[in-house]
Amino acid sequence: xxxxxxxxxxxxxxxxxxxxxxxxxxxxxxxxxxxxxxxxxxxxxxxxxxxxxxxxxxxxxxxxxxxxxxxxxxxxxxxxxxxxxxxxxxxxxxxxxxxxxxxxxxxxxxxxxxxxxxxxxxxxxxxxxxxxxxxxxxxxxxxxxxxxxxxxxxxxxxxxxxxxxxxxxxxxxxxxxxxxxxxxxxxxxxxxxxxxxxxxxxxxxxxxxxxxxxxxxxxxxxxxxxxxxxxxxxxxxxxxxxxxxxxxxxxxxxxxxxxxxxxxxxxxxxxxxxxxxxxxxxxxxxxxxxxxxxxxxxxxxxxxxxxxxxxxxxxxxxxxxxxxxxxxxxxxxxxxxxxxxxxxxxxxxxxxxxxxxxx
Amino acid sequence: xxxxxxxxxxxxxxxxxxxxxxxxxxxxxxxxxxxxxxxxxxxxxxxxxxxxxxxxxxxxxxxxxxxxxxxxxxxxxxxxxxxxxxxxxxxxxxxxxxxxxxxxxxxxxxxxxxxxxxxxxxxxxxxxxxxxxxxxxxxxxxxxxxxxxxxxxxxxxxxxxxxxxxxxxxxxxxxxxxxxxxxxxxxxxxxxxxxxxxxxxxxxxxxxxxxxxxxxxxxxxxxxxxxxxxxxxxxxxxxxxxxxxxxxxxxxxxxxxxxxxxxxxxxxxxxxxxxxxxxxxxxxxxxxxx
Numbered sequence: 095x096x097x098x099x100x101x102x103x104x105x106x107x108x109x110x111x112x113x114x115x116x117x118x119x120x121x122x123x124x125x126x127x128x129x130x131x132x133x134x135x136x137x138x139x140x141x142x143x144x145x146x147x148x149x150x151x152x153x154x155x156x157x158x159x160x161x162x163x164x165x166x167x168x169x170x171x172x173x174x175x176x177x178x179x180x181x182x183x184x185x186x187x188x189x190x191x192x193x194x195x196x197x198x199x200x201x202x203x204x205x206x207x208x209x210x211x212x213x214x215x216x217x218x219x220x221x222x223x224x225x226x227x228x229x230x231x232x233x234x235x236x237x238x239x240x241x242x243x244x245x246x247x248x249x250x251x252x253x254x255x256x257x258x259x260x261x262x263x264x265x266x267x268x269x270x271x272x273x274x275x276x277x278x279x280x281x282x283x284x285x286x287x288x289x290x291x292x293x294x295x296x297x298x299x300x301x302x303x304x305x306x307x308x309x310x311x312x313x314x315x316x317x318x319x320x321x322x323x324x325x326x327x328x329x330x331x332x333x334x335x336x337x338x339x340x341x342x343x344x345x346x347x348x349x350x351x352x353x354x355x356x357x358x359x360x361x362x363x364x365x366x367x368x369x370x371x372x373x374x375x376x377x378x379x380x381x382x383x384x385x386x387x388x389x390x391x392x393x394x395x396x397x398x399x400x401x402x403x404x405x406x407x408x409x410x411x412x413x414x415x416x417x418x419x420x421x422x423x424x425x426x427x428x429x430x431x432x433x434x435x436x437x438x439x440x441x442x443x444x445x446x447x448x449x450x451x452x453x
Numbered sequence: 454x455x456x457x458x459x460x461x462x463x464x465x466x467x468x469x470x471x472x473x474x475x476x477x478x479x480x481x482x483x484x485x486x487x488x489x490x491x492x493x494x495x496x497x498x499x500x501x502x503x504x505x506x507x508x509x510x511x512x513x514x515x516x517x518x519x520x521x522x523x524x525x526x527x528x529x530x531x532x533x534x535x536x537x538x539x540x541x542x543x544x545x546x547x548x549x550x551x552x553x554x555x556x557x558x559x560x561x562x563x564x565x566x567x568x569x570x571x572x573x574x575x576x577x578x579x580x581x582x583x584x585x586x587x588x589x590x591x592x593x594x595x596x597x598x599x600x601x602x603x604x605x606x607x608x609x610x611x612x613x614x615x616x617x618x619x620x621x622x623x624x625x626x627x628x629x630x631x632x633x634x635x636x637x638x639x640x641x642x643x644x645x646x647x648x649x650x651x652x653x654x655x656x657x658x659x660x661x662x663x664x665x666x667x668x669x670x671x672x673x674x675x676x677x678x679x680x681x682x683x684x685x686x687x688x689x690x691x692x693x694x695x696x697x698x699x700x701x702x703x704x705x706x707x708x709x710x711x712x713x714x715x716x717x718x719x720x721x722x723x724x725x726x727x728x729x730x731x732x733x734x735x736x737x738x739x740x741x742x743x
Contacts (some may be wrong), residue, residue, distance in 0.1 A: 142640075142643075144640050144643070163643075164640075164643040164644055165644075165647065165648060168645065169644055171640075171641065171642075171644050174635050175635065175637060176636065177637040177638055178641075179638065179641075179642070179643050179656050179658035180638075180660055181656070181660055190645055190647075191645040191646055193644040194645055194647055194651070195646055235641075238645070242645070259591055305487060388681050
């Protein structure tokens with residue numbers, strides 16, 4: 095078990111990691127989710143021992159490892175860039191951690207070939223790594239991490255620089271392959287979809303803080319606060335500030351009846367969050383709230399259309415399926431279903447999330 | 454001379470005609486480069502030419518090709534210890550200097566490339582500023598210092614003195630090459646369990662091999678052509694060839710032929726080294742920052 099106790103990392107006057115506490119179980123799959131510069135890589139470097147924490151303690155199976163040099167820890171790490179030993183062949187690359195450990199040649203050969211087979215590298219074993227495609231280079235790095243039987247496997251956005259198809263393929267295979275090793279598996283990503291696909295547990299990071307840690311589905315469906323909700327939504331969750339006055343939420347475009355189970359909330363400022371795919375451009379069957387706003391941008395991505403509208407300094411993104419033509423400046427009606435609302439209080443803490451299944 | 458140009462002209466024209474048969478048959482693109490190469494090679498040709506002539510021919514007439522080609526000038530150099538010892542001395546201190554410079558510069562360059570420390574940028578610049586002073590400035594302090602330590606007329610004296618110029622240069626070149634290697638490779642090696650020395654020798658050195666080659670080449674060249682310090686710090690036992698060449702005035706006047714032969718032999722080591730690192734020289738001149 096890897097345990098981080100109030101770990102902070104300060105560089106100059108800025109905190110790269112600010113008071114992080116985490117417990118990661120053996121054999122678990124953990125996702126670090128956060129935008130760029132949220133501290134994912136910094137946190138991984140601390141876990142690996144490449145950097146020393148400014149304060150706090152890191153324990154492996156109850157023993158502090160802060161002072162243990164990297165070489166003595168049994169870890170594996172894969173970077174976003176394809177990092178291999180350029181002077182070595184694929185075989186030598188995969189074998190290198192075993193060779194350094196002084197394992198006998200027969201065992202090394204067996205393990206290298208197994209790992210190469212899993213990563214579909216068998217035909218390239220004798221090639222220099224620089225003569226491989228990006229995907230093959232990254233698979234070499236992954237095979238090297240796999241072959242080591244490390245206690246802690248750290249993957250820092252390993253699939254970010256790969257092409258779409260390969261990413262899909264490895265995303266499904268990786269957790270399965272590493273689950274068999276029984277290692278603590280940590281996977282950093284910027285993409286909420288990737289976190290959902292991987293499953294397991296997710297820790298959302300924001301400016302060096304862990305905003306929430308729990309089962310991936312739970313974090314997605316019941317984010318503890320607005321920041322977590324925005325981190326775990328792509329494109330980011332739409333936020334509309336509203337005032338609760340008696341039995342109604344009031345905002346510039348109208349009133350919304352307060353759901354019955356929230357009638358106990360005190361009056362004041364609230365933020366309503368709603369995911370882009372829950373905003374509709376055509377009137378649904380369920381009762382919903384309608385806002386009319388001018389289109390500021392519209393972009394077509396694949397078979398989806400993102401429509402950006404703005405009213406009263408509030409920007410909304412609507413994700414619609416299918417390719418639609420929407421002209422900039424058009425006034426469009428936007429429908430939102432109050433059942434899909436995330437409601438955050440004045441301190442941005444979650445007070446109500448959509449019922450399970452509705453998110 | 455005329456015949457040489459004519460030959461070149463014909464050759465170039467022929468080549469052009471073969472490759473550009475479809476295009477217009479006549480153009481003069483060959484002219485400027487040919488002229489340039491001609492003037493570039495002229496002094497070297499003349500040196501080689503002289504080295505095969507007798508003193509009498511050199512002094513009495515102007516000939517493009519030696520009338521009575523002779524190897525006697527070379528025989529003098531290879532048989533007279535006062536001549537060939539010059540080459541041996543030069544090679545000894547140049548190789549010593551190259552080895553010392555590279556082995557000192559490797560760890561220094563690694564530190565500059567991988568770590569941030571107080572005053573690193575200033576120190577890095579200051580290193581190179583050493584090269585801005587002419588060698589003559591350092592002759593006196595070196596002579597005084599080495600005299601008191603009894604180092605005058607030893608190979609190590611010259612090798613150490615040349616380090617003053619070569620270590621900073623090697624650090625600059627190697628730092629450029631090292632900074633081109635991502636730091637993540639170092640970290641991956643540590644994670645894989647490599648100790649620092651093992652990582653440096655097994656993983657890192659092969660990656661900067663061309664940089665080491667280029668740095669060694671520059672050290673070799675600077676040390677090989679440097680005359681002032683080498684001559685001042687030596688008298689007999691470690692006298693470099695360049696110094697011997699400056700005092701060939703004997704009772705019978707200057708021995709032109711032997712001098713030319715010595716010159717030819719002095720060019721050869723440099724030419725050989727250049728040949729081996731020719732693909733990396735441009736990168737080396739850019740101090741690895743290409």
